[in-house]
Amino acid sequence: QEIPTIQITDVKHYVNQTVRIGVWLRQKRGSGKIAFLQLRDGTAFFQGVVVKSDVSEETFEIAKSLKQETSMYVTGEIHEDTRSDFGYEMAISGIEIVGESHDYPITPKEHGVDFLMDHRHLYLRHLKPFATLKIRNELIRATYEFFNKEGFTKLDSPILTGSAPEGTTELFETDYFGESAYLSQTGQLYAEAGAMAFGKVFTFGPTFRAEKSKTRRHLTEFWMIEPEMAFTTQEESLEVQERYISYLIESVLKNNEQELDILGRDKEVLRSYTQLPYPRLSYDDAIQLLQDNGFDVEWGVDFGSPEETFLAEHFSKPVFIVNFPKEIKAFYMKRHPTRDDVVISADLLAPEGYGEIIGGSERDTDYEYLKTRIEEQGLDLAEYQWYLDLRQYGTVPHSGFGLGLERMITFVTGEEHIREAIPFPRMISRIRP
Ligand code: 4AD
Numbered sequence: 001q002e003i004p005t006i007q008i009t010d011v012k013h014y015v016n017q018t019v020r021i022g023v024w025l026r027q028k029r030g031s032g033k034i035a036f037l038q039l040r041d042g043t044a045f046f047q048g049v050v051v052k053s054d055v056s057e058e059t060f061e062i063a064k065s066l067k068q069e070t071s072m073y074v075t076g077e078i079h080e081d082t083r084s085d086f087g088y089e090m091a092i093s094g095i096e097i098v099g100e101s102h103d104y105p106i107t108p109k110e111h112g113v114d115f116l117m118d119h120r121h122l123y124l125r126h127l128k129p130f131a132t133l134k135i136r137n138e139l140i141r142a143t144y145e146f147f148n149k150e151g152f153t154k155l156d157s158p159i160l161t162g163s164a165p166e167g168t169t170e171l172f173e174t175d176y177f178g179e180s181a182y183l184s185q186t187g188q189l190y191a192e193a194g195a196m197a198f199g200k201v202f203t204f205g206p207t208f209r210a211e212k213s214k215t216r217r218h219l220t221e222f223w224m225i226e227p228e229m230a231f232t233t234q235e236e237s238l239e240v241q242e243r244y245i246s247y248l249i250e251s252v253l254k255n256n257e258q259e260l261d262i263l264g265r266d267k268e269v270l271r272s273y274t275q276l277p278y279p280r281l282s283y284d285d286a287i288q289l290l291q292d293n294g295f296d297v298e299w300g301v302d303f304g305s306p307e308e309t310f311l312a313e314h315f316s317k318p319v320f321i322v323n324f325p326k327e328i329k330a331f332y333m334k335r336h337p338t339r340d341d342v343v344i345s346a347d348l349l350a351p352e353g354y355g356e357i358i359g360g361s362e363r364d365t366d367y368e369y370l371k372t373r374i375e376e377q378g379l380d381l382a383e384y385q386w387y388l389d390l391r392q393y394g395t396v397p398h399s400g401f402g403l404g405l406e407r408m409i410t411f412v413t414g415e416e417h418i419r420e421a422i423p424f425p426r427m428i429s430r431i432r433p
């Protein structure tokens with residue numbers, strides 16, 4: 001009978017059977033009589049045991065000489081192992097080396113952040129990045145599932161664009177056959193065109209901001225999910241937003257228990273964030289609340305990290321801050337029906353200091369008003385003519401929002417810094433590896 005080649009995650013179906021698995025060596029310990037090999041294969045982590053008296057002399061010698069990150073096939077019988085979290089181990093009978101490894105730089109001792117980021121291409125193999133990026137994958141999967149269930153069509157927006165809807169100060173400019181082009185800051189304007197064609201759409205792609213600030217919440221390249229809905233008011237959009245966030249958290253709780261445990265994230269705290277609705281607090285009231293609690297803020301300013309942290313902590317759950325001052329928001333946001341100074345917008349702030357995870361608004365539908373706003377913001381009107389067309393041919397009330405994927409990942413995983421939430425982070429001082 002041929003020995004099956006399987007993956008670690010499937011060993012539970014092979015108890016007391018002999019199998020073969022392609023693995024890398026994480027760590028090794030042991031004595032003259034026994035070697036314990038910590039193994040991984042990308043699906044899970046577990047232990048293989050090589051007992052000198054049970055294997056050939058040659059196999060035991062190989063086991064003893066293995067170096068960190070050597071790749072190999074191990075063959076052996078699967079046993080239940082109630083002492084480990086994983087629950088199973090392999091009694092190894094044979095080892096076939098596939099790729100040698102020498103002087104692997106990331107040793108079990110402590111390394112600094114810069115060292116690990118310089119070795120990100122290797123550090124991906126380790127426990128914490130593995131768990132974080134598995135959760136990233138689940139959030140992506142659940143995003144497609146949620147929006148498909150809700151009847152949205154995925155619409156891909158371009159990455160090279162002529163426009164700068166989120167402001168001109170944070171643009172990556174590039175030469176496009178003699179013309180200026182910019183890396184997309186947002187797919188929103190294209191999503192609006194899509195909503196007029198498909199009703200409910202979402203874009204999901206990389207977006208770029210030449211953020212000069214070095215913070216633990218900013219990347220220069222990040223991924224954004226941008227739903228846009230025709231015949232939809234801001235209030236209806238807020239309901240979609242909170243359902244979506246709750247759905248993402250539930251999906252991770254259901255499918256990533258192992259990863260949450262690796263990261264030490266409190267599951268009961270996370271579960272409490274699935275309770276809807278999330279509070280809605282007007283910008284005016286938020287300013288008042290901050291002032292009452294000793295913050296030196298005046299009406300009209302944008303919130304910084306301390307203010308955001310305070311507001312969401314005050315409610316112990318994500319909180320919508322609605323109707324921001326017009327002057328600090330993008331040109332496309334809908335005017336308030338009775339006030340000149342605010343727009344129909346909302347930011348969703350996450351608790352525990354994770355900051356703004358969603359920004360969104362209802363979109364103004366008036367051609368002349370938008371034209372004026374574009375000019376007031378110093379944008380090139382010619383680049384937005386196609387966008388203004390949408391207001392000329394059957395415009396409808398519509399709303400949308402953008403979720404920053406990496407912000408959501410830090411919130412769900414409890415990671416301190418956003419660089420951990422993307423395989424190869426791009427920040428002001430990092431473009432390699
Ligand atoms: O609030 P923002 O700038 O909104 C937009 O871009 C709108 N066009 C979205 C829309 O209505 N369709 O960005 C949306 C979200 C933020 O809430 C934040 O989560 C994330 O994108 N984000 C960043 N994430 C990481 N690094 C950065 N530099 C980010 N800038 C924004």
Ligand code: MG
Pocket residue numbers: 347356358359
């Ligand atoms: Mg924002």
